[in-house]
Amino acid sequence: MIIPTTLYLPIAGNSVNILAILGLGGGVGLLSGIFGVGGGFLMTPLLMMFGIPATVAAASDSNQIVGASTSGTLIHLRLGNVDVKMGLLLLVGGVIGGTLGVQLIKILRAMGNADFCIAITYVLMLGGVGFYMFFESLSSMRKAKSKSPSKAAPGKPSAYARFMASLPWQMDFPRSGIRQSALTPLFFGGLVGVLSAIMGVGGGFIMVPVMVYMLRMPMHVVVGTSLFQVLFTCINVTIMQSAANHTVDFVLALLLLIGSAVGAQIGARLGRHLKGDQLKIYLSGIVLLVMFKMLYELLARPDVLLAAIGGH
Amino acid sequence: MRHTLSLVLLLALLAVTPGRALAQSPVSFNTSPQAISINALYNGLDLTVTGEIPAASQVVVRLAGEPTTFTMKEKGKVLGLLWMNLDKVSFGGAPKVFLVAASEGVPGETVAKLGVPGLAERITVTTKDADKAGLLAEFLKYQKSEKLYRENAGTVSLGPDSGDVRTFSAVLHVPSRLSPGAYSVEVLAVKDGAVVGQSATAIAASFTGAPAFLADMAFGHGTLYGILASIIAILGGLIVSRIFQGSKSGAH
Numbered sequence: 003m004i005i006p007t008t009l010y011l012p013i014a015g016n017s018v019n020i021l022a023i024l025g026l027g028g029g030v031g032l033l034s035g036i037f038g039v040g041g042g043f044l045m046t047p048l049l050m051m052f053g054i055p056a057t058v059a060a061a062s063d064s065n066q067i068v069g070a071s072t073s074g075t076l077i078h079l080r081l082g083n084v085d086v087k088m089g090l091l092l093l094v095g096g097v098i099g100g101t102l103g104v105q106l107i108k109i110l111r112a113m114g115n116a117d118f119c120i121a122i123t124y125v126l127m128l129g130g131v132g133f134y135m136f137f138e139s140l141s142s143m144r145k146a147k148s149k150s151p152s153k154a155a156p157g158k159p160s161a162y163a164r165f166m167a168s169l170p171w172q173m174d175f176p177r178s179g180i181r182q183s184a185l186t187p188l189f190f191g192g193l194v195g196v197l198s199a200i201m202g203v204g205g206g207f208i209m210v211p212v213m214v215y216m217l218r219m220p221m222h223v224v225v226g227t228s229l230f231q232v233l234f235t236c237i238n239v240t241i242m243q244s245a246a247n248h249t250v251d252f253v254l255a256l257l258l259l260i261g262s263a264v265g266a267q268i269g270a271r272l273g274r275h276l277k278g279d280q281l282k283i284y285l286s287g288i289v290l291l292v293m294f295k296m297l298y299e300l301l302a303r304p305d306v307l308l309a310a311i312g313g314h
Numbered sequence: 315m316r317h318t319l320s321l322v323l324l325l326a327l328l329a330v331t332p333g334r335a336l337a338q339s340p341v342s343f344n345t346s347p348q349a350i351s352i353n354a355l356y357n358g359l360d361l362t363v364t365g366e367i368p369a370a371s372q373v374v375v376r377l378a379g380e381p382t383t384f385t386m387k388e389k390g391k392v393l394g395l396l397w398m399n400l401d402k403v404s405f406g407g408a409p410k411v412f413l414v415a416a417s418e419g420v421p422g423e424t425v426a427k428l429g430v431p432g433l434a435e436r437i438t439v440t441t442k443d444a445d446k447a448g449l450l451a452e453f454l455k456y457q458k459s460e461k462l463y464r465e466n467a468g469t470v471s472l473g474p475d476s477g478d479v480r481t482f483s484a485v486l487h488v489p490s491r492l493s494p495g496a497y498s499v500e501v502l503a504v505k506d507g508a509v510v511g512q513s514a515t516a517i518a519a520s521f522t523g524a525p526a527f528l529a530d531m532a533f534g535h536g537t538l539y540g541i542l543a544s545i546i547a548i549l550g551g552l553i554v555s556r557i558f559q560g561s562k563s564g565a566h
Contacts, residue, residue, distance in 0.1 A: 010354055010525055012525035065543050069547035072547070072548045072552060073554045121396075243540065248533050252539070253524075260550070263550060263554035306456045307388065307452045308388060309389055
């Protein structure tokens with residue numbers, strides 16, 4: 003008996019190699035588990051390389067992230083790495099921001115500048131986040147090497163920290179070991195929501211640096227909380243895309259899910275053996291790689307001077 | 315009903331395309347399979363076309379989809395630096411799929427006339443851009459890169475003359491990226507560079523089995539499909555999580 007290696011995907015309108023899609027899911031799932039990012043910014047372009055239309059790739063990827071982040075969130079919950087309180091506040095902000103972002107993109111499309119804005123936002127965000135994380139992690143790794151492991155002396159709080167402390171509705175987030183105003187996660191959740199609606203991704207790769215640098219959460223709690231938030235965002239996207247655009251290919255999502263859920267489990271365990279700074283420097287490397295790829299696509303002459311409508 | 319109408323229109327269009335058809339000689343053929351079933355394991359197929367053409371003639375076999383309008387975005391430079399999608403451009407009367415295979419001995423210019431260059435003459439371009447010819451060339455390049463428009467899309471062999479006729483057998487490689495709809499297989503007998511006989515038959519491609527069920531759900535009941543897709547994804551994640559928990563029993 004011959005086991006078939008190809009499968010026809012009715013929504014994508016093409017057949018794919020099952021093993022290649024499983025492998026792709028596994029690779030991206032591994033990164034998702036280690037860094038707590040959904041992987042949408044990596045998976046969508048990779049799926050397009052396999053002949054999947056951009057809109058189907060993005061929507062089906064959201065569907066598979068639902069499964070992968072369920073698996074990832076569970077393992078992080080068991081490890082005590084999910085700050086549910088913080089996650090819920092970020093989620094509320096994210097939903098409000100996402101709704102605003104969808105309206106903003108409608109206005110930009112009407113003005114005819116949406117594609118340009120999306121590409122530029124991608125390059126600027128990825129570049130800014132990637133370079134900042136890279137150099138920040140590098141300098142803290144150097145400091146850790148040159149100094150003795152004794153704790154740094156508490157210095158004068160920064161202007162940012164003083165401003166944060168002055169905001170109303172201060173509350174404790176015991177899981178993260180921090181005290182913040184409820185407004186802070188609502189604001190940053192909203193900001194990421196706007197950006198992820200414009201960019202058409204879950205926003206994990208922006209949310210992770212926001213949690214680390216703006217909310218000052220410990221890295222391992224960041225990863226679990228990000229996955230928790232991504233789970234709900236992607237359920238929303240899957241249902242909205244299925245209802246409005248019919249672009250979710252469930253079979254493709256299921257294949258990716260099998261690969262990525264396994265990858266995410268391995269990734270979550272692997273992540274525990276890496277130090278926070280190492281995690282950040284690896285993630286910044288991936289973010290910068292994608293940024294350079296997008297920048298190259300903006301600058302180099304395309305092979306064909308036409309594009310199918312629907313991609314982002 | 316809609317498919318039947320499409321097939322009639324498609325055949326009518328193809329009947330007028332070969333250009334200077336001379337006094338027509340009989341051409342007859344059969345296809346195998348007679349319909350394309352896109353099931354879960356569909357990965358393209360070899361369509362066999364066998365039949366008879368007039369003696370001493372060569373043959374060109376084509377598979378064409380329904381003419382449709384493709385609306386795309388033109389890419390251009392912004393600020394003299396960045397390549398972006400700019401204005402919309404429409405290509406009318408372009409089939410979704412166009413495959414051509416010719417037997418040895420058909421002159422190159424005849425193959426071109428009956429193939430993609432000939433098709434290009436019938437495609438209309440609607441754009442604000444003045445360079446319509448350039449955009450049409452890009453469109454053909456795009457369709458070829460997607461393997462939807464192909465010359466030399468298969469093999470054709472001719473039998474010896476037997477009285478007034480000779481047999482032929484062709485195998486067309488139908489791509490995996492095929493959408494359901496009406497297609498037409500056309501056989502053109504060519505002699506001294508001119509079409510001396512032709513015949514066409516309709517062939518339908520349709521979803522069967524799992525793809526039919528999924529497409530019906532996705533396009534007919536989108537919200538329910540989205541909710542089910544999310545629930546199954548969550549269950550999938552839970553199952554994997556449980557499997558890993560089992561394999562790590564007592565690890566932490």
